Amino acid sequence: MTDLAALLSPRSIAVIGASNDITIIRGRTLKVMRSHAYAGRIYPVSRSQSEVQGLKAYPSIDAVPERVDLALLVIPAEFVLDEVERCGRAGVKAALIITSGFAEQRGDAGATLQQRLRDLADRYRMIVCGPNTEGFANTAAALCATFSPTVDSLAVPLLPVARKSGQVAVIGQSGGMGFAFFDRGRPKEIPFSYIITTGNEACLEVFDCVDYLLDEGRTDVFLLFLENIKNATTFKRAADKALRSGKPIIVTKIGHSDAGQRAAASHTAALAGSYDAYRAMFRHYGIIEGADIEEMVDLAAAFSLYRERLPRGKRVGIGTASGGGGGWVADACIETGLEVPTLDDATRKIIDAHLPPYGTSQNPVDGTAQAIRVLGYSELARLIALSARIDAVVMVTSTRSAETFEREHDNLRRVSQAATKPMFLWSYTNPSVDAVRIISETGYPLFTNMHHCVRAIAAMSDYRARRETYPVSHEQTFATDATRVGRVRRLLSAPTLCEYQVAPILREYGVNTVEAHLAATVDAAIAAATAMRAPIALKVQSPEIPHKSDVGALALNLSDAESIRRGYSKIMSSAKQHVPHANIHGVLVQRMASPGIEMIVGMRRDELFGPMLMLGFGGIHVEVLRDFVLSPVPLGADDARTLVDGLRGRSLLNNRRGATAADIAALIDLIVRVSHLAIELGDDIAELELNPVIVHEAGHGVSIVDALATTRRATT
């Protein structure tokens, strides 16, 4: 963990390039900084002025009367390197470089400049944030080292008065988006600890900041905006630490699409990684993906309040005075994977005592306007939460007027303090400022968007569940076997390995492919087939023919010598015709496997995150419907089960009555073993694909019917 105190909590700051003209960034940054009650010392540095915005200015950093913690650079790009060097010599500990025109610029010049900046930072061991950043804000220090208009001349304090606990840090590469989270969240009374924008990330990256803030301790929830991750190790360390300490990370990663990628094109030669791999890593570390600013702010608000009162399950109780609103929330819950069970009779009886005949207590509980007027939202929420069938409560409210909430102010607080289950308010009308304040003061999250409310419950329940299975016990016990690795490495003899070459590698991990024999002649094939149970398949083995069925290099369901003879001749001539240059190692004679569900198990090396396990449904499912998942390795049995359950087509493994029918245990065993292979050979194998893996009925195991690997010998 890099200590970022000099950057984020400096005792003194030099503003290099400070100006009196507040219409330009050089002037605006100083103005914004001074509009807050920052207690540290600020030194404008200006070549032309002896006083800037009423402060004594210095001609250069050397002239500043103390060794400042932080230098803020808002000068043209061509002067930045010299100035950083001067700062380094002057003992400045951190630099915030707002200047644009580095690697984000067309052409090579900017990238070169950025590389040299990185070298300088290393040489002087200086913390460098930027370039091309919009700066940061540290609310506790009332320090806004930024030109962002979102913190300029605020009418309200940076931190809400009513609530300081559960602080949220925003960290993002994009300045505009980073400060937008604050701008959207502050009116919702969310306490923000920091807003940090890292720009081009020549040195300091988003997850360096996460890592530091976790140790610093003031932050409980992270809101991240990522264009990419440059350093997988930093990411993994920080993500692991965050999950272990129960401090949720809510993230968006842009650039899923080509067009998004074009916009977010990594200017710093970072390894992009695939979005599928990012999602797998996020899932692994319990990182919550958000869809847009509003949803992410709402998720943060919920976690900020209920980080220590996460729902124990997915069962939601809904209270409402609007039948329509209650039904709508119920639909939203179900669509989001939550449950809306009917309340138990005992709880219903308690509630029914308060309802008029046109109310209903089943769930949604339609309290009617009449009962809500008497009970208040809080009391109805308390009654619903009594039910052991419920993990969280959503109250459908109108917060247009604060009147109702003023009336039940005390009970709102009493209920929220005594509650052991999280309670959420959704307002279908625009909230009044007073209602927002009362609801915040008394300890509830208020949502104006129904779906965000419901997704927050689902995310919190998933986060809790992920925490309970993490760290994966297996991860701690799996030890690599160096002897085995040595043995297997000798088998990685070529850039592409055919099925018959992959089989012995798999056997090293206790994985058997279907009984097969490599035959060099048709007579050898017939002899091999005779020793097996018919029917058999013939498969041309050639590194140049990875997809055998495309070129007719495959014959299935052969039973007698004559058909084998015909099949052999046909597939050899077809293979030679389609791929004339193919180096053919022989023909694999293989017993036909009995039918079942076709799946794929494999590993892929992600360019950023390294080896990952891949699991999917076979054939059309993976190709057309893209129904597959990735996971970092190794995996324990529980992880493997979670992975299987994460497939969209999971129910293909069930019988008609919805019970698991396929041999999931054998599939899980296979996944775990392949994950061991992936961890041990992740540097040697680029891709391994067992396809198809036929999953038979429970108790009948799996059959690996084909396998292919590419090694990294030739590709690196």
Place this chain on the structure above:
Amino acid sequence: MTDLAALLSPRSIAVIGASNDITIIRGRTLKVMRSHAYAGRIYPVSRSQSEVQGLKAYPSIDAVPERVDLALLVIPAEFVLDEVERCGRAGVKAALIITSGFAEQRGDAGATLQQRLRDLADRYRMIVCGPNTEGFANTAAALCATFSPTVDSLAVPLLPVARKSGQVAVIGQSGGMGFAFFDRGRPKEIPFSYIITTGNEACLEVFDCVDYLLDEGRTDVFLLFLENIKNATTFKRAADKALRSGKPIIVTKIGHSDAGQRAAASHTAALAGSYDAYRAMFRHYGIIEGADIEEMVDLAAAFSLYRERLPRGKRVGIGTASGGGGGWVADACIETGLEVPTLDDATRKIIDAHLPPYGTSQNPVDGTAQAIRVLGYSELARLIALSARIDAVVMVTSTRSAETFEREHDNLRRVSQAATKPMFLWSYTNPSVDAVRIISETGYPLFTNMHHCVRAIAAMSDYRARRETYPVSHEQTFATDATRVGRVRRLLSAPTLCEYQVAPILREYGVNTVEAHLAATVDAAIAAATAMRAPIALKVQSPEIPHKSDVGALALNLSDAESIRRGYSKIMSSAKQHVPHANIHGVLVQRMASPGIEMIVGMRRDELFGPMLMLGFGGIHVEVLRDFVLSPVPLGADDARTLVDGLRGRSLLNNRRGATAADIAALIDLIVRVSHLAIELGDDIAELELNPVIVHEAGHGVSIVDALATTRRATT
């Protein structure tokens, strides 16, 4: 179309039950009504007071000095019927019944009361809205006949000052939700024509209102909140009229889930219909489904402004000063099915002239803060729209301050007036009131949610496309053939029809099943098989055995007499063992079809909307993944193609290179023919399923391998 003028634009109103106590609904309704400048006459009717809220009150409706258009009833349920009768006798034309305690109440008493209310309305030909409604607002008349707090003592006029065109009507069963749309939309400067809440809909339904408002002419966009549709005919008429006149309907239909259904349980014995059928009907009439209040309001805002400037396609140009924001919108576009093409070189050259070296013109166009400051958002939008590759423009903006917008006020207007392509603004910061005003005045829709902006473009493009293919030419030309119907009806001889019985029905519509022969004995089966090309299948035909494979009543791939003899014996004994009471009509000997993609084509009678065509992928896809679509009938070839394209697994019909490989033409022909069957026999057949229909490679047609029908003889 029922004339609703007496209800919605009354010249005089009696408020029956009016009170001086404004803390109760009886008093609040009159107060809310009088807080607006309604020009008609209001007569409080009170049994106890001679003056209410400063107005002369009358002891009964008979004492009111004129025959009022509208009586508003806010009296206890038990008095409502007598009062309606009195109103009827007094010649009152319309009644708005706010009172609760009718069919929404537990027990039968309320439902009976509601039925009697309906009878009274019929007897006096009175328009009755409610009961259990929150009333309505007519903005042009400044009439708020409601107790909704959302229109109580408004600080702003009901209609925005700047804009009166493109008015939006909200119509919903739920009062709370209905007025919430107004509450959320009014601050966005959306002009609302009406907010109408229909409550229990004893008589007046949502689509009666749509129908009337279409003729009345003041409304251009409809926002509907539906718990159910009670009358399919009213719905179809209004939806058809709306689509033909280009007045978009944006809807949410609650109660998809059991829990939502529980909340929205139809109190009025309405046929619920399946949500799948609702979606099919919405799709047919180009009705846009919205997810929540915010999204629906935002969709309405976009249509309200650009109803006559809908995007001609899905290609979006994005302009931004925030690289991160631009990339995020690009991702959102792609996820929503829009395209973000690179701009053409000529347009790029024009834009590049304005950009600093760290900007980019490809798309997203990162104008950088610097270029935006010089050009303004409007000018950059205009330049992007120059590209012939672009159908709509999204500008990523910050509207926190109105300064920028004030500066470019004139150009904003100029650009919007000259534009032929729709332009959208997304603000990542909270908009200032002034910015909202300027953007509205100059003619742009402003979104704070990025996804709503993007979905609006997609919805508008889809709506335009639907308008272009509607009305379906086929629908106008298809005429039923009474002779055929007569012939076929005679074939509907039993509650369940097996494949051999369905085949002749299909033949009447030019649809052939695979060659087959019904055999009564094993020798007859062998004889039949001999006359066919092997291999063949044997299938037990029994109405008691609809799912043959479940009970082993099916033998496949038989080639010689011996195997047919064994197969026949095996399936007959298995069928008799599993279904001892089965009435077996014989064994169908059928030629095995060559392989292909398995699909299902069928018809289902929806309890509300009547016969619908069903199309899906076969086997696991329809059962497990629920990948099927419904459509009203009949369908023309274009509709059928759209239906095929609407399947999630559509690409299963393609080859590996993504081109269509299956015989779509034959599939479409089959769909059209089955749709004719459905329209002609929709009252006679409850369900028809051709499953599987094997779709072969292009040019090789389809094979119908099994068929089953249930008739309505036994079920009705």
